[in-house]
Amino acid sequence: MAALLTDHEITERVLSHIANRSTDAGETLWREPVENYRSKERFEAEKERVLRRSYAAFCPSASLPDPGSFIAREAAGRPVVAVRGRDGVVRAFKNVCRHRGMRLAPDSGCVNAFVCPYHGWTYELDGRLRHIPHAEGFPGLDKQDHGLAPIHAIERNGVIFVSQAAAPPQAELAGLPELFSKEQQIYATSERVTEANWKIVLEGFLEGYHIRATHPETFYPYGFDNLNVIEHTGPHSRVTFPFRRIQKLAALPPDERRVMGYLTFVYHLFPNALITVLSNHTNLLVLEPLDVDRTNVIAYSLTNRGGDPAEALEAAKKDSSFTDIGANEDRTMVSAIQRGVASDANESFVFGRYESAIAHFHRTLTAALA
Ligand code: FES
Ligand SMILES: [Fe+2]
Structure with missing residues (x-):
């Protein structure tokens, strides 16, 4: 799998684009049928065949710091809980009691065991059913057959x-670098519903062709219009x-060039997550599709690595309050697009050569659905 560019290579590529007034570009256009943003059938297929079947980013490792730390949330419309075990391994289960189907774990927390709020069935962190109150009422029931239903979980990068x-x-x-290090602290978690299809929300992050028009007073004064490096790995x-x-x-020797603070990286983790590495903070955004035209955006915000933790936290919060203004500008755009999707103005959306990361996404999604 292709490795991503090093700090030095990225710097060289960017400096050459600045000198030549150029940018990375794909080979061809991509046309995506508008029907794919409004069809319930397509939406269900995306959830069933791609979002549930792939390894989808669920939360940062830092959100499960200790044995018993858990996060419970919908993942592609199904209740899931991820929990760190006593052995340090993260496991995930359907967040559903095996007695009569109650939602077992609340949003997040740290527990010794999961106790169902309905009748008190109690499960170990590894999913085994530990205790049934008044167990004599269930003659012949084998506890081993009533552990939590597992789903696959891995912890990487x-x-x-x-x-x-x-x-x-x-x-x-394999081609991705370490995305979060142990020094990075979580300082905010939020959820916010955006009135747009999850793919329209995603597309807004994957090109710099909109920087001047959409962000004239926020990002553009510090950045460039349509000047990006675009890489794919798997x-x-x-x-x-x-x-x-x-x-x-440009004035530094190649091995001293560190790009943090000199650029923003946006990682798209296929299918439905983004990591935005900004000057002083990093977000993991999970796009949870609620309906064909509604998406819950779950955001985990972390400080960047290095330096004094208190200073890192203060810098991160200041950074967030600036980038939130830009994020609002993006939200206004994507919701307005969704309202136009229902009109028959476009049969397809056309993504140009500067929007090639979006083309890569649709090509990958189309292949995964086939
Ligand atoms: S539904 Fe969970 S204990 Fe009854
Ligand atoms: Fe934007």
Whole structure:
């Protein structure tokens, strides 16, 4: 699997684009039928055949710091709980009691065992059924057959991925770098519903062709219009958005060039997650589709690595309050697109050569659905 560029290689590529007034570009256009953003049938197929079957990013490792730490959430419309065991291994289960189907774990927390709020059936962190109150009422019931229903979970590169496929899929993560390190602290978690199809929300992050028009007073003054490095590794992509100040790195010897603070990286973790690495903070965004035109955006915000933790936290919060303004500008765009999807103005959307990370996504999604 292709490895992503090093800091030095990225810097060289960006400096050459600045000098030549160029940018990375794909070979061809991509046309995506608008029907694919409004069809319930397509939406269900995406959830069933792609979002549930792939290893989808669920939360950062840092959100499950200790044995017993858990996060419970919908993943592709199904209740899932991920929990760190006493052995340090993260496991995931359907968040459903095996007695009469109650939702077992609340949103998040840290427990010694999961106790069902309905009748008190109690499960170990590894899913085994430990205790049934008044067990004499269930003659012949084998506890071993009533452990929590497991789903596949892996922890790689600082992220926990889950898959609801019957057999564990290929993880395809070999080309990705460490995405979060142990020094990075979580300082905010949020959820927000955007009135748009999950793919329209995703597309908004994957090109820099909209920077001047959409973000004239937020991102554009610090960055460039339509100047990106676009890389793919397996089904995933990384789009680099340089800041103007990256030109200072030209004066440094290649092995001293560190790009953090000089650009924004946006990783698309196929199918439905993004990692945005900004100057002083990093977000993991999970796009949870609620309906064909509604998406819950779950955001985990972490400080960046290095330095004094208190200073890192303060810098991260300041950084977030700036980038949130830009994120609002994007949200306005994507919701307005969704309202136009129902009109018959376009039979397809056309993605140009500068939007090639989006083309890569649709090509991969189309193949995964086939
Ligand atoms: S539904 Fe969970 S104990 Fe009854
Ligand atoms: Fe944007």
